[in-house]
Amino acid sequence: MFRHALPFIGVIGLALLAGCNNGEPEPLAVRPVMVTQPQPASEAFESYPGEVHARYEPELAFRIGGKVAERMVEAGDRVSKGQPLAKLDPQDVQLQLEGIRAQVAAAEANLRVAQAEHERYKTLMNRQLVSRSQFDSSENAFRSAQARLQQARAEFDVAHNQVDYAVLRATHDGVVAQRRIEVGQVVAAGQTAFILAADGEREVAINLPEQALDRYSVGQAVTVEIWSQKDKQYPGQIRELSPAADPQSRTYSARVAFTTAEVSAELGQSALVSIRNNAEVPLALPLSAVTAEQGQAYVWRVKDDATLERVAVQAGAFGETLVPIFSGLGANDWIVMAGVQMLHEGQPVRAVDRDNRPVELAAQE
Numbered sequence: 077m078f079r080h081a082l083p084f085i086g087v088i089g090l091a092l093l094a095g096c097n098n099g100e101p102e103p104l105a106v107r108p109v110m111v112t113q114p115q116p117a118s119e120a121f122e123s124y125p126g127e128v129h130a131r132y133e134p135e136l137a138f139r140i141g142g143k144v145a146e147r148m149v150e151a152g153d154r155v156s157k158g159q160p161l162a163k164l165d166p167q168d169v170q171l172q173l174e175g176i177r178a179q180v181a182a183a184e185a186n187l188r189v190a191q192a193e194h195e196r197y198k199t200l201m202n203r204q205l206v207s208r209s210q211f212d213s214s215e216n217a218f219r220s221a222q223a224r225l226q227q228a229r230a231e232f233d234v235a236h237n238q239v240d241y242a243v244l245r246a247t248h249d250g251v252v253a254q255r256r257i258e259v260g261q262v263v264a265a266g267q268t269a270f271i272l273a274a275d276g277e278r279e280v281a282i283n284l285p286e287q288a289l290d291r292y293s294v295g296q297a298v299t300v301e302i303w304s305q306k307d308k309q310y311p312g313q314i315r316e317l318s319p320a321a322d323p324q325s326r327t328y329s330a331r332v333a334f335t336t337a338e339v340s341a342e343l344g345q346s347a348l349v350s351i352r353n354n355a356e357v358p359l360a361l362p363l364s365a366v367t368a369e370q371g372q373a374y375v376w377r378v379k380d381d382a383t384l385e386r387v388a389v390q391a392g393a394f395g396e397t398l399v400p401i402f403s404g405l406g407a408n409d410w411i412v413m414a415g416v417q418m419l420h421e422g423q424p425v426r427a428v429d430r431d432n433r434p435v436e437l438a439a440q441e
Contacts, residue, residue, distance in 0.1 A: 109419070111378055111410040111427045111435055114359035114401060122291075124282045126332065128302070128345040131277035133253060135268040138164060139241040144261045149270070151255045155246040161270055162257060164242040173235040180232050183225035190214075190221035248274035251343060273343050278334065279315060280347045283327035292317065292351060298332055303346040311335045312349070359405055360398040365413040366391060375405070376412040376419050380437050384412070384423045410435060 142164035149161050197214035200206040254271040257263060280300055284292060294317050300310045315333035322329065332349050334341070341347070365375055366389070373391040376384050389404030405411070410427055412419065427435040 106382075106424045106426050107419075108428055109376075109378070109384075109412045109425045110414050110430065112362065112365065112413045112429075113410060114361055114405050114407055115398075116359065122288065123348050123350045124284065126280040126282035126347045126349050128278055128341045128343055128347055129281050129331075130250065130253070130273035130275075130343060131279050131333070132248065132274040134247055134272050134274065136161065136244060136247065136270040136272055137266050137268050138162075138244050138263060139265055140164070140169065140238050141264045141267075142168065142242065142262070144257050144259050144263060147255075147257065147259050149252050149255070151252050153252050154250070155252060155272070156249050157246055159246045160243050161246055161252075162244045164263075166239060166242045169235065169238045169242055173232070173239055176228065176232045176235045180225070180228040183221070183228040187218075187221040187225050190218040194218040244269055246272060248272060250274040253343065278339060278341045278343070280312070280332040280341075280349055282330050282332060282349050283322070283325065284317075284330050285327055286321060289317075289328055292330070296351065299350045300332060300334065301348045301350070302341055303348060305340070310339055310341075314351075358392065358400040358402050359407060360400050361405075361411055362413050363394065363397060363399055365411050365416065366399045366401075367416050373399075375401075376416050377405070378410040378412065378425060378427050378437065382424055382427065382437060384419055384421065384425055386421055410437065 144162060145165040146163040147161070148163075149155060149159075155161065194214045194217070197206055197211045201208070201211040251273045252270055253273040255269075256271075257269045263269065292314060294314055296314045298312045298314060300312045302308065302310070312332045312334045314330055316331040318329040321327060361375065366373055368374070372388055374386050374388045377387045379385055387404055390402045392400035392402060412425075427437065429435055
């Protein structure tokens with residue numbers, strides 16, 4: 077009999093407990109949840125390391141070939157316009173100059189003889205003592221002697237210039253950026269001897285990968301940071317973009333010009349060029365924050381009153397750790413990132429970060 081009375085007593089106990097609550101449901105316990113804010117799925121800026129160069133960097137070379145007899149400057153030396161940088165052995169060009177000088181003297185003597193002969197035939201022609209054809213021959217010889225002298229003088233000028241070409245001079249005020257010759261080296265005409273960084277404008281040389289080339293164009297705005305000047309950025313733009321890739325690195329060289337005149341950048345300094353990604357940058361959440369029901373992805377967002385709401389989102393392809401979110405969320409939203417299968421709408425929560433520190437929501441600030 078006692079055994080049959082136990083269920084009845086249990087029912088009476090539950091009824092008494094229900095009567096104590098006056099028919100109202102028990103309040104939900106506040107549950108701690110780990111939250112995070114959406115982050116960009118990819119960087120809004122792409123950055124490339126570079127080096128400060130001069131706007132104008134002419135490659136200086138001898139206009140004639142020869143053996144380097146003297147080199148007067150080193151890389152890094154400051155030079156002024158017209159200053160000698162190196163000299164070739166002048167022996168060959170000096171001998172050539174002397175030979176042509178002798179040719180000029182011979183042509184002048186030949187012209188004097190031809191001119192005197194022409195004057196004699198002119199006098200005889202006036203006296204009817206020579207034929208017209210003999211006079212024409214003397215005149216032709218005189219004209220030829222004049223032409224040969226003119227040619228010899230032109231060759232002498234060229235040879236004289238070549239003597240000057242044996243001395244390589246700076247074309248601008250600036251700094252010798254590179255030196256590519258040594259004393260005793262035999263160089264060809266046009267072979268680069270020095271690279272001169274001319275004074276004036278400065279710019280940054282960078283290399284762009286092939287896959288990023290279609291996102292950039294000449295004139296595109298960029299931001300330049302000199303590594304030696306922390307927390308200071310300069311505006312700039314892409315001034316030049318190579319149409320062909322470097323055969324070794326398979327990258328495309330680009331030059332970035334500063335758009336402000338007040339830039340304290342020295343040659344050779346390291347720089348970082350940041351270029352804004354013009355493509356739309358979606359937000360992203362950890363995999364654990366996204367769940368789905370009947371093909372619809374959704375997340376749990378913490379509202380300002382510290383309660384939960386389920387938000388439908390448009391998600392992209394799942395990555396290894398992140399899921400791109402194309403719509404439904406803002407960058408300032410707080411999203412539950414763990415235990416989302418055990419939550420329900422309107423549940424009160426206590427938001428904490430990864431270090432178990434309380435997160436201040438907008439309504440609590």
